[in-house]
Amino acid sequence: MTKTNAGRFFEDYAVGDVIHHAVPRTISGGERALYHALYPARHALYSSDEFARNCGLPAAPIDDLAAFHIVFGKTVPDISLNAVANLGYAEGRFTQPVYPGDTLRSVSRVIGVKQNSNGKTGVVWVRTQGLNQRDEIVLEYVRWVMVRKNNLDAPAPETVIPDLAQSVAASDLAIPDGMTFEDYDFALAGESHRWGDYQIGEQIDHVDGVTIEEAEHMMATRLWQNTAKVHFDATFRPDGQRLIYGGHVISVARALSFNGLANAQMIAGLNAGAHANPCFSGDTIKAWSEVLDKAETSAPGVGAIRLRLVATKGAPFELKGGDGKYNPDVLLDLDYWALMPV
Amino acid sequence: MTKTNAGRFFEDYAVGDVIHHAVPRTISGGERALYHALYPARHALYSSDEFARNCGLPAAPIDDLAAFHIVFGKTVPDISLNAVANLGYAEGRFTQPVYPGDTLRSVSRVIGVKQNSNGKTGVVWVRTQGLNQRDEIVLEYVRWVMVRKNNLDAPAPETVIPDLAQSVAASDLAIPDGMTFEDYDFALAGESHRWGDYQIGEQIDHVDGVTIEEAEHMMATRLWQNTAKVHFDATFRPDGQRLIYGGHVISVARALSFNGLANAQMIAGLNAGAHANPCFSGDTIKAWSEVLDKAETSAPGVGAIRLRLVATKGAPFELKGGDGKYNPDVLLDLDYWALMPV
Amino acid sequence: MTKTNAGRFFEDYAVGDVIHHAVPRTISGGERALYHALYPARHALYSSDEFARNCGLPAAPIDDLAAFHIVFGKTVPDISLNAVANLGYAEGRFTQPVYPGDTLRSVSRVIGVKQNSNGKTGVVWVRTQGLNQRDEIVLEYVRWVMVRKNNLDAPAPETVIPDLAQSVAASDLAIPDGMTFEDYDFALAGESHRWGDYQIGEQIDHVDGVTIEEAEHMMATRLWQNTAKVHFDATFRPDGQRLIYGGHVISVARALSFNGLANAQMIAGLNAGAHANPCFSGDTIKAWSEVLDKAETSAPGVGAIRLRLVATKGAPFELKGGDGKYNPDVLLDLDYWALMPV
Structure with a gap:
C-alpha cells in the first residue's frame, strides 16, 4: 500500500521547491487526430500543414490547448491529487509551437504558500513550465490550488503570496520565429x-x-x-x-x-x-x-x-x-x- | 452575432457559383487509427502497408470513405447548414488514394437550382471536388439538398436541373496508377x-x-x-x-x-x-x-x-x-x- | 449467405493445423495515442521516445498489450467465433518490441484437442504467433477455448492435451537487444x-x-x-x-x-x-x-x-x-x- 502515490499535502510544499513531474510524452499525428475527434476544433493553422507553411511555420503544430493539457496533466499527481479547488491561472505564455515528434515534460516551482485560517487547508502557487526534448520552454503558467493538510499539527509556513500580473503584457507575447500572416488565406481559414x-x-x-x-x-x-x-x-x-x-x-x-x-x-x-x-x-x-x-x-x-x-x-x-x-x-x-x- | 456563419439560404445559390470551402486538413496515421476504432473496418488494403504494396500502391491509403467524409465535412457550413433534407448523390468517383501526409480541401460548383412550389424551399445541386496538396482531384461527387429560403420574397431563379448519369460507367472508374491484384493474397485478405x-x-x-x-x-x-x-x-x-x-x-x-x-x-x-x-x-x-x-x-x-x-x-x-x-x-x-x- | 464466415466448429480443428489469420495491420502513432486515450497508461517507456532511447531502444514501442490485442484480434474469426468460453493462457512471451511503422499478422498452430463428454463441445489449444513485416516473432502465447460442435455426429478426435509450462522460466524471457536500465530516470518514470x-x-x-x-x-x-x-x-x-x-x-x-x-x-x-x-x-x-x-x-x-x-x-x-x-x-x-x- 505504501508504494502508491498518496499525493502531496499542504505541509509538503515549501517556496522554492522544484518538482520534476513524471512521464514524458512524445506527440504524434495520433494526438492531433484525437483532438479533432474530441473537440469541434477547426482553426486552420492546426488542421493543415499547408496552411501552417503559408504562415511561416514548418508544419501544423498540435493545438495549443492540447500542449497545455499534456503539460498540465503531468502536474496532477504532484500538485492537485489532494486539491480541494483549482483557484486560478495567471501569467500563461505559449512560447514554442509543439509538433508531432516532440517530447514534452513538465517542471513546477513552488512560488507561494498561505495556510488558511481554518488550519485544515492552504493555498499553493506553482509556476509550471512545459519543456520539449531540446529543453526549450514550450509554455508556462502560474496556477494556484487549495490543498488539504494531512498533519493538522504541522506548523503554518510563512505566508508568501506571489506578485502576479493582472494580464500578460502584449509586448511579452511570444510569436514563433518566422511567423507571418501577410499571405493569410481568409477563404481557407x-x-x-x-x-x-x-x-x-x-x-x-x-x-x-x-x-x-x-x-x-x-x-x-x-x-x-x-x-x-x-x-x-x-x-x-x-x-x-x-x-x-x-x-x-x-x-x-x-x-x-x-x-x-x-x-x-x-x-x-x-x-x-x-x-x-x-x-x-x-x-x-x-x-x-x-x-x-x-x-x-x-x-x-x-x-x-x-x-x-x-x-x-x-x-x-x-x-x-x-x-x-x-x-x-x-x-x-x-x-x-x-x-x-x- | 453578425460575425458567426448563418449559412447560405436557397436564394444565395446561383448556377455557376464556385465555393472554396474552408479548413484544409492534413491526414496522419491518427485518422486511420481512429477510423479503425470507430468502424469495424477490416479491408486489408487499408489496414496494412505491406498488403497495399503487394497490390502496387506505395502504402495503405486511408479508407475511401474517410476521405469522402473529410471532403464532405468541409462543405457543410456552406451547403447544408440550412438544409432540410439531403436528397441524393450521383456521379461519385474516387480518383486518387489519400495517404497519411496528404492535405485535403474541398471546392463545390453549383450546377442546378429549382425552387419548390411552396416558395419556402428549393433544391440545390452541387458538384464537389476534394483536392490534395498537389491540386489533384482525389474524389468528386454530385449531391443535392433541399434548402430553406430566408427571404421568402426573393424571386425564384430560373430552374436548372442537371443531367446526371444513372450510374458511373465502369469505363469511367479511376484505378490508381500501378494497381494490380495479380499477386493478391486471399488468405491475408x-x-x-x-x-x-x-x-x-x-x-x-x-x-x-x-x-x-x-x-x-x-x-x-x-x-x-x-x-x-x-x-x-x-x-x-x-x-x-x-x-x-x-x-x-x-x-x-x-x-x-x-x-x-x-x-x-x-x-x-x-x-x-x-x-x-x-x-x-x-x-x-x-x-x-x-x-x-x-x-x-x-x-x-x-x-x-x-x-x-x-x-x-x-x-x-x-x-x-x-x-x-x-x-x-x-x-x-x-x-x-x-x-x-x- | 454462404459467403460470410460462419467460423470453425470443434470438428474443424485437427492437431497440426496451421491457420494464417487474415487482415495484417500497420501500426502508427495513432494506435499509440488511442491506447493512451482508452486506458490510463503511463509507463514512461511507452510514452516517451526520449525515455525509451535512454533505455537503449530506438523509440518508444507501442504498449505490449496493444501488440497482444492486435495479434489476438486477428485470431478471433478463426478460433473463437463459436467459442463458448476462453479457458486460459500459457507460455506467453513478448520477443520483439513493436514500433510505429511495423505491420503485424498472426499465425496459429493447433496443438491440442479434447472432445467433452457431453459430445456437444470440445477444447481446442492453439499456439499463436504474432509476426512483423520481417517475419520476426514479436510475441507468442498458447490459448485454449471451448468450442461448439456443429455436426454432433462428427467422430471425437484422438485426445491430445499439450504439456504446458506452469510459468515461463525467467531464463526464457526475451529482452530487447541493447536494452539497459543503467541510466534509468526514476523521477521521470x-x-x-x-x-x-x-x-x-x-x-x-x-x-x-x-x-x-x-x-x-x-x-x-x-x-x-x-x-x-x-x-x-x-x-x-x-x-x-x-x-x-x-x-x-x-x-x-x-x-x-x-x-x-x-x-x-x-x-x-x-x-x-x-x-x-x-x-x-x-x-x-x-x-x-x-x-x-x-x-x-x-x-x-x-x-x-x-x-x-x-x-x-x-x-x-x-x-x-x-x-x-x-x-x-x-x-x-x-x-x-x-x-x-x-
Missing part, C-alpha cells in the same frame, strides 16, 4: 473578419452547442495522462457523477469559438481563468466571447487580441449576478490572448 | 471469394450488427469537421435526440460488409445513395448487399463490382413496401462500385 | 521503487478506479479488429448487455497498476490468465497486484518480476472463496513477468 474588424467591448455569441458524454471527457482526460480520480471513478463522489476535467470545458469552448473567431488562430497568452461551476455528462456547452483588448505585434501581419471566453449551459452574455458571483449556468471564464491577421 | 464468384442479383446478409453510442458518432462526425448542429446538441431537436450523420451509417454498413465482401477492397464509384430513415443512438445497425452489375477493367487482375449496400435495423433483404417507400427499418440504400480481384 | 524494493508475497492495492463506458470498450475492441459479435451488438444477448472483451479489462488493470508498479515497465512473459467473471458497461474496475517471484536477467540493470494482477469490482486482496471459486467481484486473474530496473 473560414471567415473574412480580421483583427481590424473587432472592437474592444464587442461580444460574440458562438451559437453552436455540444452535449458532453462520459466516454468523451474520460478519453480526453486520459489522453493528457491526468490521473485525478474524480474524473474517472463513478463511485468516488456520493452523487455517482464524474466531474469533468476543467480543461475539457476550455477546449470545447475554444473550439466552439471558431464560429465568429475563426481567425483568432494561435493562443499566445493565458491571463486568467476560473472554473465557475462544475460540468457533468449530459450538459450542453455553449460559448460566447468578449473582446477585452487589442495590440499590435512585431510580426508581419500579426495582431494580438485579448478575449474573454465564457462557457455556459445557459444564455449568452450573462456572467455574474448582482452579488458578484458567477451565474450557476456559467462553467468557465477564461481570459487569453490570441494572434490574428491584421 | 480474409476470404477466398473472387470477382468471378459473385453473380448479378446475388444477395449477401453480412450477419453482424453494431449498436451505436452517442460518443462514437459525435467523435466520428467531429473528426470529419462536420459542424451540423443537429449531430451534437441534444437541445436542438424537440425530442432531445441527436441525429446521426448519414455518413456514419455509410461507414458502419460498409465495414460490416467485410463479412461476405472482404475482397471488394476499394470504392471506385458512388452511383446513388439515400438516407432512407434517420438513425439514433441505441440503434443496432446491420447490413446486406446485392450485386447490381459487374465489369472488367484494364488493370491487371482487377474487376469492378457494382453493389447495393443497405443498412437496416431490421431483417435483411427487405427494402421497400408495396407503396414504393422504404421500410421504416431501412437506414441507408447506397449504390457503389468496388474493385475486386478477378 | 514516476516512482522511486526499484526491483530490489519488492518482496515476494508483497501485495499492492493500486487504489484508483475506472468506470467503463460502452463507447470506450467498443472503440478499443474494434481498434484491435476483434469481431466477436457479443462485444458490439446489444441485441445478441437476452439481457441486452454487451460483454466487454476480456483484453479490455487486462489493459485497464495493467494501466491502473502504474500506481505502485510504475517501474514494472515492460511485459516480458504471460504465465497464465483467467477471465474470472464477465465485465459490463457501468462496472468500476480497480486493481491489485501480488509479487509472485523475482529473477535476475543478463541485461544491464534489468530485473524480472513475476506479478499476479487482479482486476476487481470489489475490495482488494480478495480472490477466491472457501470453495476455491473466484469471488463474484473478481474480473481477471493474470500472472505475468515484467522487466524492472534493479
Whole structure:
C-alpha cells in the first residue's frame, strides 16, 4: 500500500521547491487526430500543414490547448491529487509551437504558500513550465490550488503570496520565429473578419452547442495522462457523477469559438481563468466571447487580441449576478490572448 | 452575432457559383487509427502497408470513405447548414488514394437550382471536388439538398436541373496508377471469394450488427469537421435526440460488409445513395448487399463490382413496401462500385 | 449467405493445423495515442521516445498489450467465433518490441484437442504467433477455448492435451537487444521503487478506479479488429448487455497498476490468465497486484518480476472463496513477468 502515490499535502510544499513531474510524452499525428475527434476544433493553422507553411511555420503544430493539457496533466499527481479547488491561472505564455515528434515534460516551482485560517487547508502557487526534448520552454503558467493538510499539527509556513500580473503584457507575447500572416488565406481559414474588424467591448455569441458524454471527457482526460480520480471513478463522489476535467470545458469552448473567431488562430497568452461551476455528462456547452483588448505585434501581419471566453449551459452574455458571483449556468471564464491577421 | 456563419439560404445559390470551402486538413496515421476504432473496418488494403504494396500502391491509403467524409465535412457550413433534407448523390468517383501526409480541401460548383412550389424551399445541386496538396482531384461527387429560403420574397431563379448519369460507367472508374491484384493474397485478405464468384442479383446478409453510442458518432462526425448542429446538441431537436450523420451509417454498413465482401477492397464509384430513415443512438445497425452489375477493367487482375449496400435495423433483404417507400427499418440504400480481384 | 464466415466448429480443428489469420495491420502513432486515450497508461517507456532511447531502444514501442490485442484480434474469426468460453493462457512471451511503422499478422498452430463428454463441445489449444513485416516473432502465447460442435455426429478426435509450462522460466524471457536500465530516470518514470524494493508475497492495492463506458470498450475492441459479435451488438444477448472483451479489462488493470508498479515497465512473459467473471458497461474496475517471484536477467540493470494482477469490482486482496471459486467481484486473474530496473 505504501508504494502508491498518496499525493502531496499542504505541509509538503515549501517556496522554492522544484518538482520534476513524471512521464514524458512524445506527440504524434495520433494526438492531433484525437483532438479533432474530441473537440469541434477547426482553426486552420492546426488542421493543415499547408496552411501552417503559408504562415511561416514548418508544419501544423498540435493545438495549443492540447500542449497545455499534456503539460498540465503531468502536474496532477504532484500538485492537485489532494486539491480541494483549482483557484486560478495567471501569467500563461505559449512560447514554442509543439509538433508531432516532440517530447514534452513538465517542471513546477513552488512560488507561494498561505495556510488558511481554518488550519485544515492552504493555498499553493506553482509556476509550471512545459519543456520539449531540446529543453526549450514550450509554455508556462502560474496556477494556484487549495490543498488539504494531512498533519493538522504541522506548523503554518510563512505566508508568501506571489506578485502576479493582472494580464500578460502584449509586448511579452511570444510569436514563433518566422511567423507571418501577410499571405493569410481568409477563404481557407473560414471567415473574412480580421483583427481590424473587432472592437474592444464587442461580444460574440458562438451559437453552436455540444452535449458532453462520459466516454468523451474520460478519453480526453486520459489522453493528457491526468490521473485525478474524480474524473474517472463513478463511485468516488456520493452523487455517482464524474466531474469533468476543467480543461475539457476550455477546449470545447475554444473550439466552439471558431464560429465568429475563426481567425483568432494561435493562443499566445493565458491571463486568467476560473472554473465557475462544475460540468457533468449530459450538459450542453455553449460559448460566447468578449473582446477585452487589442495590440499590435512585431510580426508581419500579426495582431494580438485579448478575449474573454465564457462557457455556459445557459444564455449568452450573462456572467455574474448582482452579488458578484458567477451565474450557476456559467462553467468557465477564461481570459487569453490570441494572434490574428491584421 | 453578425460575425458567426448563418449559412447560405436557397436564394444565395446561383448556377455557376464556385465555393472554396474552408479548413484544409492534413491526414496522419491518427485518422486511420481512429477510423479503425470507430468502424469495424477490416479491408486489408487499408489496414496494412505491406498488403497495399503487394497490390502496387506505395502504402495503405486511408479508407475511401474517410476521405469522402473529410471532403464532405468541409462543405457543410456552406451547403447544408440550412438544409432540410439531403436528397441524393450521383456521379461519385474516387480518383486518387489519400495517404497519411496528404492535405485535403474541398471546392463545390453549383450546377442546378429549382425552387419548390411552396416558395419556402428549393433544391440545390452541387458538384464537389476534394483536392490534395498537389491540386489533384482525389474524389468528386454530385449531391443535392433541399434548402430553406430566408427571404421568402426573393424571386425564384430560373430552374436548372442537371443531367446526371444513372450510374458511373465502369469505363469511367479511376484505378490508381500501378494497381494490380495479380499477386493478391486471399488468405491475408480474409476470404477466398473472387470477382468471378459473385453473380448479378446475388444477395449477401453480412450477419453482424453494431449498436451505436452517442460518443462514437459525435467523435466520428467531429473528426470529419462536420459542424451540423443537429449531430451534437441534444437541445436542438424537440425530442432531445441527436441525429446521426448519414455518413456514419455509410461507414458502419460498409465495414460490416467485410463479412461476405472482404475482397471488394476499394470504392471506385458512388452511383446513388439515400438516407432512407434517420438513425439514433441505441440503434443496432446491420447490413446486406446485392450485386447490381459487374465489369472488367484494364488493370491487371482487377474487376469492378457494382453493389447495393443497405443498412437496416431490421431483417435483411427487405427494402421497400408495396407503396414504393422504404421500410421504416431501412437506414441507408447506397449504390457503389468496388474493385475486386478477378 | 454462404459467403460470410460462419467460423470453425470443434470438428474443424485437427492437431497440426496451421491457420494464417487474415487482415495484417500497420501500426502508427495513432494506435499509440488511442491506447493512451482508452486506458490510463503511463509507463514512461511507452510514452516517451526520449525515455525509451535512454533505455537503449530506438523509440518508444507501442504498449505490449496493444501488440497482444492486435495479434489476438486477428485470431478471433478463426478460433473463437463459436467459442463458448476462453479457458486460459500459457507460455506467453513478448520477443520483439513493436514500433510505429511495423505491420503485424498472426499465425496459429493447433496443438491440442479434447472432445467433452457431453459430445456437444470440445477444447481446442492453439499456439499463436504474432509476426512483423520481417517475419520476426514479436510475441507468442498458447490459448485454449471451448468450442461448439456443429455436426454432433462428427467422430471425437484422438485426445491430445499439450504439456504446458506452469510459468515461463525467467531464463526464457526475451529482452530487447541493447536494452539497459543503467541510466534509468526514476523521477521521470514516476516512482522511486526499484526491483530490489519488492518482496515476494508483497501485495499492492493500486487504489484508483475506472468506470467503463460502452463507447470506450467498443472503440478499443474494434481498434484491435476483434469481431466477436457479443462485444458490439446489444441485441445478441437476452439481457441486452454487451460483454466487454476480456483484453479490455487486462489493459485497464495493467494501466491502473502504474500506481505502485510504475517501474514494472515492460511485459516480458504471460504465465497464465483467467477471465474470472464477465465485465459490463457501468462496472468500476480497480486493481491489485501480488509479487509472485523475482529473477535476475543478463541485461544491464534489468530485473524480472513475476506479478499476479487482479482486476476487481470489489475490495482488494480478495480472490477466491472457501470453495476455491473466484469471488463474484473478481474480473481477471493474470500472472505475468515484467522487466524492472534493479
